[in-house]
Amino acid sequence: TCIDFSYFTPHSISIFLVLFFLTPQVMHMFKGCRREDSAPHIYAVAQSAYRNLLTTRQDQSIVLLGKSGSGKTTNCQHLVQYLVSIAGSTGKIFSAEKWQAVYTILEAFGNSATAMNTNASRFSHIVSLDFDQAGQVASASIQTMLLEKLRVTRRPEAESTFNVFYYMMAGADSTLRTELHFNHFAENSAFGILPQSKPEDKQRSSQQFTKLQAAMKVLGVSGEEQKALWLILGAIYHLGAAGATKAGRRQFARHEWAQKAAYLLGCSLEELSSSIFKHQAKGLQHSTSFRGGPDEAGQGDSSGPKVTALECLEAMASGLYSELFTLVISLINRSVLSSQHSLCSLLIVDTPGFQNPRMAQRRRGATFEELCHNYTQERLQTLFHERTFVQELERYKEVLLLKGEKPHLFLLGHSHGTDWVEYDAQGWLNHAKHNPAAQNAATLLQDSQKKNISGLFMGRAGGATVLSGSIAGLEGGSQLALRRATSMRKTFTTGMAAVKKKSLCIQIKLQVDALIDTVRRSRVHFVHCLLPKAEAVGGGGEPRVAHGESPDSGLMTLDVSLLRAQLRGSKLLDALRIYRQGYPDHMVFSEFRRRFDVLVPHLTKKHGRHYIVTDEKRVSRRWA
Numbered sequence: 001t002c003i004d005f006s007y008f009t010p011h012s013i014s015i016f017l018v019l020f021f022l023t024p025q026v027m028h029m030f031k032g033c034r035r036e037d038s039a040p041h042i043y044a045v046a047q048s049a050y051r052n053l054l055t056t057r058q059d060q061s062i063v064l065l066g067k068s069g070s071g072k073t074t075n076c077q078h079l080v081q082y083l084v085s086i087a088g089s090t091g092k093i094f095s096a097e098k099w100q101a102v103y104t105i106l107e108a109f110g111n112s113a114t115a116m117n118t119n120a121s122r123f124s125h126i127v128s129l130d131f132d133q134a135g136q137v138a139s140a141s142i143q144t145m146l147l148e149k150l151r152v153t154r155r156p157e158a159e160s161t162f163n164v165f166y167y168m169m170a171g172a173d174s175t176l177r178t179e180l181h182f183n184h185f186a187e188n189s190a191f192g193i194l195p196q197s198k199p200e201d202k203q204r205s206s207q208q209f210t211k212l213q214a215a216m217k218v219l220g221v222s223g224e225e226q227k228a229l230w231l232i233l234g235a236i237y238h239l240g241a242a243g244a245t246k247a248g249r250r251q252f253a254r255h256e257w258a259q260k261a262a263y264l265l266g267c268s269l270e271e272l273s274s275s276i277f278k279h280q281a282k283g284l285q286h287s288t289s290f291r292g293g294p295d296e297a298g299q300g301d302s303s304g305p306k307v308t309a310l311e312c313l314e315a316m317a318s319g320l321y322s323e324l325f326t327l328v329i330s331l332i333n334r335s336v337l338s339s340q341h342s343l344c345s346l347l348i349v350d351t352p353g354f355q356n357p358r359m360a361q362r363r364r365g366a367t368f369e370e371l372c373h374n375y376t377q378e379r380l381q382t383l384f385h386e387r388t389f390v391q392e393l394e395r396y397k398e399v400l401l402l403k404g405e406k407p408h409l410f411l412l413g414h415s416h417g418t419d420w421v422e423y424d425a426q427g428w429l430n431h432a433k434h435n436p437a438a439q440n441a442a443t444l445l446q447d448s449q450k451k452n453i454s455g456l457f458m459g460r461a462g463g464a465t466v467l468s469g470s471i472a473g474l475e476g477g478s479q480l481a482l483r484r485a486t487s488m489r490k491t492f493t494t495g496m497a498a499v500k501k502k503s504l505c506i507q508i509k510l511q512v513d514a515l516i517d518t519v520r521r522s523r524v525h526f527v528h529c530l531l532p533k534a535e536a537v538g539g540g541g542e543p544r545v546a547h548g549e550s551p552d553s554g555l556m557t558l559d560v561s562l563l564r565a566q567l568r569g570s571k572l573l574d575a576l577r578i579y580r581q582g583y584p585d586h587m588v589f590s591e592f593r594r595r596f597d598v599l600v601p602h603l604t605k606k607h608g609r610h611y612i613v614t615d616e617k618r619v620s621r622r623w624a
């Protein structure tokens with residue numbers, strides 16, 4: 001259930017508050033805030049953004065904000081489905097089935113079970129719908145960023161890796177199983193990637209694998225291309241089973257599993273081993289040139305802390321996954337992009353929700369990845385405030401940072417100090433370590449002896465390498481998509497960015513800058529999703545991959561203080577007050593004229609629609 005506040009907005013922002021279940025308590029909080037005759041719904045945001053796009057011909061964006069599990073991705077899907085169905089598409093290229101397939105694929109490769117959401121998005125993305133002169137969807141594209149690629153190898157206790165691994169382990173048919181050497185699984189995995197044990201989970205994952213394969217077919221991903229994806233995923237699994245030595249020479253702990261990984265990737269065991277553990281491999285010449293002298297073979301960057309064998313292995317696995325994810329996004333874009341001319345775009349922005357382990361009753365410090373997602377949410381929140389309370393900006397620039405009680409712990413006051421998160425900074429220095437194994441992943445895939453793997457990755461070498469693995473989906477063909485991509489590329493390649501691109505922290509900062517930059521140049525509509533109650537999902541046991549469970553609405557109890565805290569943190573009530581005291585709406589003269597000149601047909605007839613006047617204000621007054 002939703003409440004539409006757009007009637008109270010001035011010019012550029014519609015705030016939309018989405019509540020899972022509207023109860024008398026919540027209604028009481030908003031008494032007098034909504035018009036009785038409006039039927040609130042997420043579609044109203046889509047409609048308002050679409051109407052604005054048609055009347056002003058200006059890019060629009062809808063940004064979804066909220067805690068993890070509050071319903072952002074679900075609403076994103078509703079928005080896209082609704083827009084595509086009301087606007088129609090040039091030549092009917094976009095069916096609801098096609099978009100369903102896109103989301104099935106994104107969910108498989110980009111989601112996993114966390115403490116707060118059994119199917120949480122672990123990447124940020126922007127869906128761009130590009131509209132033509134007639135207001136129909138002419139083309140579309142997806143850009144993804146901030147993929148939590150390290151999750152492939154490491155994650156908090158009782159959380160899972162990306163869904164697709166479980167889907168594939170449970171759902172591969174006997175031919176694929178044999179091809180992937182999945183007939184028996186290893187007892188241990190350095191990455192903790194193990195098959196699910198509960199039969200009901202296995203069955204659900206197996207069904208999801210069938211659904212995923214069908215979705216790929218809908219988007220025109222060929223059988224050979226699909227096989228390449230399974231081979232790479234299989235190889236990552238086997239790398240985990242192979243493990244790495246804890247001391248002595250850096251190498252695999254169990255060579256028989258490493259051999260399987262090499263076979264699936266289409267390279268020799270020696271090639272794989274040296275890409276992972278020895279850092280003088282091809283493709284790194286430019287990075288080694290920053291150092292004073294020749295690098296010692298196999299010892300990595302002598303200037304930084306020594307990289308362990310396990311860290312090398314992890315970097316290769318997450319590098320491979322990142323390349324794979326980029327490829328998946330390109331395959332999706334291949335199916336939704338068209339060369340049709342488009343006039344303006346509507347962007348829908350979905351990022352992983354704000355998360356605090358304490359809220360899910362976890363007694364651990366928040367991770368670096370959680371900080372990255374919370375940082376993105378904060379930046380988007382700041383954009384909301386900037387657009388809403390320009391004159392109060394200075395107040396929001398304060399950084400709320402406190403030292404924790406124990407070493408390595410520190411507290412950050414998110415949402416204007418209403419939500420304090422305690423971070424555990426232990427091991428974070430590793431993120432600044434130079435670990436070339438990740439970059440070697442691309443070279444390894446390009447050099448694969450397996451034609452279907454090398455063929456897919458070869459074409460992508462060259463121009464986009466700066467962005468490879470950080471932002472996927474920039475190879476857009478439509479003019480607008482290209483314009484945006486160019487601006488993003490500029491953000492990434494200018495100044496210090498190009499030099500420092502190896503640092504994970506700088507990469508995160510730049511990716512969020514690029515995300516904000518893209519949204520900032522359009523008219524933004526914000527969607528605030530609220531979590532109705534905080535409770536741990538998954539129960540701390542084995543991670544569940546189930547999703548789509550909706551709580552029994554009859555028994556649902558709301559955590560009113562949690563709701564209030566979220567409202568306070570997002571400053572929604574302040575936003576409402578400011579809208580109610582100011583003007584409800586405004587428009588510039590040129591827009592006013594464009595919209596209403598139909599009412600003075602004799603003038604339009606005399607001068608034509610494109611008649612240029614020097615003083616729009618005088619003309620409008622004459623009409624009045």
Ligand SMILES: Nc1ncnc2c1ncn2[C@@H]1O[C@H](COP(=O)(O)OP(=O)(O)OP(=O)(O)O)[C@@H](O)[C@H]1O
Pocket residue numbers: 001019020066067068069070071072073074075117119120121122351352353354529547548549550551
């Ligand atoms: N309006 C709703 N009513 C009931 N359940 C809902 C509603 N919207 C979403 N859900 C359910 O809540 C769960 C979380 O939703 P979703 O994954 O969309 O959240 P999210 O905000 O995108 O989370 P994250 O930030 O972790 O990716 C899903 O199981 C979804 O089916």
